[in-house]
Amino acid sequence: MGGEIVAADNATDNATDEDSDVHSILDRTAGENASYSQVEVVDDWYNEEADNLSDDDQQDVEAWLAEAPDPADRLPSEYVRAIDSETHITDWEFRNGEFVVHVHALEETTVTMAESADWEEGSGEYRTMSEDLSEGNNTVYVDTFADESDGVALSFATELSMEEQRGPYISTGSEAADDPFQHFGGTSGLFSGVAMTTLLAALAAGIVVWQEDSGVVKA
DSSP states (O other): OOSOOOBTTTTTTTOOHHHHHHHHHHHHSOGGGOOHHHHHHHHHHHHHHGGGBOHHHHHHHHHHHHHSOOGGGOSOSSOSEEEETTEEEEEEEEETTEEEEEEEESSOEEEEEEEEOOOOSSOOOOOEEEEEEOSEEEEEEEEOSOOTTSOOEEEEEOHHHHHTTOOOEEEOOOOOSSOTTGGGTHHHHHHHHHHHHHHHHHHHHHHHHHHHHHTSOOO
């Protein structure tokens, strides 16, 4: 933009951290290249500060917002299942023992996944992993211990999905009519995988909180 946006009357002497963030976005990022989160920050700030801006600055901010993507359009038009209110599975497939999952995230987040397979009496192992998602479209690859002949499911959890007390799974299905979950070790196999996903996601979230509180890292 042509010049730095400065709030009239109060000027920049008492500029808040939010003001600095907004000025940085406006000065360094063209509206058409802005992320949805950046647009929301600028839009919220402008709604509060518009009366304190000069006419020229108001026009500059409005022009920037006009070029920016509309946050209302950021939800995928079609999706298979919501992981949480901000993260959606848009497509998936299972081939050669591997899930390929396409996920759209409104904000950066971490998703935890756990495999549920054809568990019989005895012991075995299953795949679990966490993946950091960037804002926008992501593709996640999850190699499982199952093969094409096994029924296999994958459950998902994020910190937000736990707050919303929900979480999805995807599965390759079962040919059994009497027990639709028989290829997941019956219902106990599937829901054990779901419970493990939630537990692991909760553990990961707890570690981040502990790190923040102890000053080890800043998330």
